Amino acid sequence: MPYSYRALLGACAVGALATSAMAETITVATVNNGDMIRMQGMMEDFTAQHPDIEVEWVTLEENVLRQRVTQDVATGGGQFDVMTIGNYEVPIWGERGWLLALDDLPEGYDADDLIPSIREALSVDGTLYALPFYGESxxxxxxxxxxxxxxxxxxxxxxxxxxxxxxxxxxxxxxxxxxxxxxxxxxxxxxxxxxxxxxxxxxxxxxxxxxxxxxxxxxxxxxxxxxxxxxxxxxxxxxxxxxxxxxxxxxxxxxxxxxxxxxxxxxxxxxxxxxxxxxxxxxxxxxxxxxxxxxxNWLWSWNLGIPQSSDSPDAAKAFVAWATSKEYTQLVAEKQGWRAAPPGTRTSLYKNSTYIEEAPFATLTKQTMDxxxxxxxxxxxxxxxxxxxxxxxxxxxxxxxxxxxxxxxxxxxxxxxxxxxxxxxxxxxxxxxxxxxx
The missing domain is CATH 3.40.190.10 (Periplasmic binding protein-like II)
Structure with missing residues (x-):
C-alpha cells in the first residue's frame, strides 16, 4: 500500500476518533409504545443534523418508566438527560424546579402552532417545561x-x-x-x-x-x-x-x-x-x-422534558426540539405515510388536507381532544x-x-x-x- 494512502487512512481514522471523542452523549428515557419506537428508527435524520450528539435509549414499560423517572428527577440523580413524561407530571415538576424551562427554543420551532390546550397543560405561568410528542383523547x-x-x-x-x-x-x-x-x-x-x-x-x-x-x-x-x-x-x-x-x-x-x-x-x-x-x-x-x-373525554400527551440534573442541557434541548418539530412530522409522513404522523400536538396538522384524507380518524381525534x-x-x-x-x-x-x-x-x-x-x-x-x- 502506498505511503500516501496509508497516511490518508490514518488521518481519517484519527479524525473519526477525534469526532467520536468530542461527541456528547445524552440518555433518553422513553415508553415502549409504537410512536416512541418509531422515533428511534428516525434517528439517522437527527444524527445528520447533529453529528456531535450521540443518543442512548432506555426504553421501558409504562409503569416502570414512571417509577424510574420519578425517582431520578426527585433525587436529582442525573441518570437521564431527556424524560418521556405526561401532562400530569409536567406542571407539578416544573413548579418544583425539577425541569428546565424551554423558553429558548430554536428559531422556526413555532411553539404558537402547538394546540392551545396541550401547550397550556405543559406550562407553568406561561413557560413551557416540556414539548409534546403526541397528544390524545x-x-x-x-x-x-x-x-x-x-x-x-x-x-x-x-x-x-x-x-x-x-x-x-x-x-x-x-x-x-x-x-x-x-x-x-x-x-x-x-x-x-x-x-x-x-x-x-x-x-x-x-x-x-x-x-x-x-x-x-x-x-x-x-x-x-x-x-x-x-x-x-x-x-x-x-x-x-x-x-x-x-x-x-x-x-x-x-x-x-x-x-x-x-x-x-x-x-x-x-x-x-x-x-x-x-x-x-x-x-x-x-x-x-x-x-x-x-x-x-380525557386529555393526555406524552412529552419530552429535560431534568435540571442533566449534564448536557443544550444537547438535550436540540433533541427535544427535533423530535417534536413540524419537520419531524413531515419526516414520518415521507417515510411511513401521513397516517403514522404523531397526532394531537400541532394545529397545522389538522389543517393539512392530505393528513385528513389519509387518516380517517383524524377529525374525530381533534374533536374529542377539543x-x-x-x-x-x-x-x-x-x-x-x-x-x-x-x-x-x-x-x-x-x-x-x-x-x-x-x-x-x-x-x-x-x-x-x-x-x-x-x-x-x-x-x-x-x-x-x-x-x-x-
Missing amino acids: AFVMYRKDLAEAAGVSIPEEPTWAQIKEAAAAMTDKDAGVYGICLRGKPGWGENMAFISAMANSYGARWFDMDWKPQFDSEEWQAAFKDYLEMMTNYGPPGASSNGFNENLSLFQQGKCGMWIDATVAAGFVTDPEESTVADKVGYAVFPNKEGVDNHG AATPEKPSVQDVPYVGAQFVSIPEFQGIGTAVGQQFSAALAGQVDADTALNNAQQLTQREMMKAGYIK
Whole structure:
C-alpha cells in the first residue's frame, strides 16, 4: 500500500476518533409504545443534523418508566438527560424546579402552532417545561364487519347500554373473538386512566369539594360494576394483565369487537402492515351513561422534558426540539405515510388536507381532544383538575394502589364491593396523611 494512502487512512481514522471523542452523549428515557419506537428508527435524520450528539435509549414499560423517572428527577440523580413524561407530571415538576424551562427554543420551532390546550397543560405561568410528542383523547374503535354480521350498529355518540349490547352480540369465544377489550393492568396511567374516564361518564368524581373520596357513591358503584360485567362476560382471558400495548395487539389480531382507548391507537390499528383489520375499523366518541352529559373525554400527551440534573442541557434541548418539530412530522409522513404522523400536538396538522384524507380518524381525534374539559372532568363539582387523573402529587401513589384493587377484582380475587371499599379506605387514609382531609 502506498505511503500516501496509508497516511490518508490514518488521518481519517484519527479524525473519526477525534469526532467520536468530542461527541456528547445524552440518555433518553422513553415508553415502549409504537410512536416512541418509531422515533428511534428516525434517528439517522437527527444524527445528520447533529453529528456531535450521540443518543442512548432506555426504553421501558409504562409503569416502570414512571417509577424510574420519578425517582431520578426527585433525587436529582442525573441518570437521564431527556424524560418521556405526561401532562400530569409536567406542571407539578416544573413548579418544583425539577425541569428546565424551554423558553429558548430554536428559531422556526413555532411553539404558537402547538394546540392551545396541550401547550397550556405543559406550562407553568406561561413557560413551557416540556414539548409534546403526541397528544390524545379517547374514543371507541370497533370492527365494522363484526358489528354488521351481529346485526348491531354503533352510533357516533353511544351510551354504555349500547356498548354492552354490542359487546354481547359480537362475542364469539369459540372463534377467539371478544366483544370488548379494555385496560385491566394496574397503574394510575393504565387501568385507572380508563376507569376514571368511564366513572366520569357515569357522573362520578374522585373527590367531593372537601377532598373526601367518593368510591362509596352510587355513580362509582354503577360504573365499576358495569366495567366488571362487560369484561367478565365479553372480554378476553387474562384481561387483568392487559394494558394499552396488549389490547392494541389483540385488536390488530382481530380478537376484539371493540376497543375503547387512546385516540393515538388509531394510527396503528389502521396500519396494513401490522393490523389484520386495518380496513375494517370504525370510530365513535367515548360512551356516556344515558342521562349524563359527559363523554369521559380525557386529555393526555406524552412529552419530552429535560431534568435540571442533566449534564448536557443544550444537547438535550436540540433533541427535544427535533423530535417534536413540524419537520419531524413531515419526516414520518415521507417515510411511513401521513397516517403514522404523531397526532394531537400541532394545529397545522389538522389543517393539512392530505393528513385528513389519509387518516380517517383524524377529525374525530381533534374533536374529542377539543371536547375534553380537564378543568371540569365531572358533572359534579370537583376541587381538582384532570380528566383521567387528579392533578395532585399524591395521585401517582393513590391511583396505582386503587388500580391494584380494581385489577384484583377483574382477576376474580375480590368482589366489586370489596375493591371499592378498599379503594375508599386507602384513599381516605392517604388524603388524611397528606393533609387534604382534617
